[in-house]
Amino acid sequence: MQRKYNWFIGLVSVVLTIALLAGGQVLWQKYAVAKPLDKMLQGIDGVERATWEEGAKKEDVKIHVMLRQVGNLPKTYSEITDGCRQILGSRGFKIIIHDNRTPELEQFYYRVHYFIQEAIFTGNFALMAERLEEQAAQNGVAVQAYVDARHVYLKLTKDGGEMYEVVPRTVDSREVK
Known part of the structure; x- marks a missing residue:
């Protein structure tokens, strides 16, 4: 009888x-990650709303950000990434x-994204800017393009629609076959 009691x-x-550890994990997730992440994202100019979700792997987090009327896209994007890095470690x-893009803005982007990719490869961003301005004038699109060491930022607006694109400047050689 004593043996059964010890097993029990x-x-x-x-x-x-296990229940205590799982409960601690849930509390840590809520108070150390979720609330600070939500508060940080809502405090950034141009962020209308933000949500996030765990990816397929626990290490991966997908952060969905709805942008509207962003004045300085590189600054806003940098604040988002720096804040996420600080909280997520x-x-x-x-x-x-996410933005309020229109089909017309998407078509415009598809026509000019070749200029962006070419500039990333060649480093001739001045030519990219000239071509973007030329195409924008022909199509009645307001375009703002920014370049830093890591990304090319593009803001397109027309008739109340806004489209934001952040294109990485680095090429992942593993993807190139």
């Missing part, structure tokens, strides 16, 4: 320990930008 106490101890994350 051991089993109860294991179950309680070593966890990987991907920022997914």
Whole structure:
């Protein structure tokens, strides 16, 4: 009889320990990650709303950000990435930008994205800017293009529609076959 009692106490101890650890994980996720992440994202100019979700792997977090009337896209994007890095630490994350793009702005982007890719490859961003301005004038689109060491930022507006694109300047050689 004594042996059964010890097994029962051991089993109860294991179950309680697992429940305590899971509860601690949920609380940590809520108060150390979720609330600070939500508060940080809502405090950035140009961010209308933001949500996030765990990816397929626990290390991956997808951050959905709705942008509206962003004055300085590189600054806004940098604030988002720096804040996420600070809160998420070593966890990987991907920022997914949502905006109020129109089919016309998407078509314009598809026509000019070749200029952006060519500039990333050649480094001739002045030519890219000239071509973008030329195409924008022909299509009645207001375009703002910015370049920094890591990204090319593009803001397109027309008739109340806004489209934001952030294109990485680095090429992942693993993807090139």
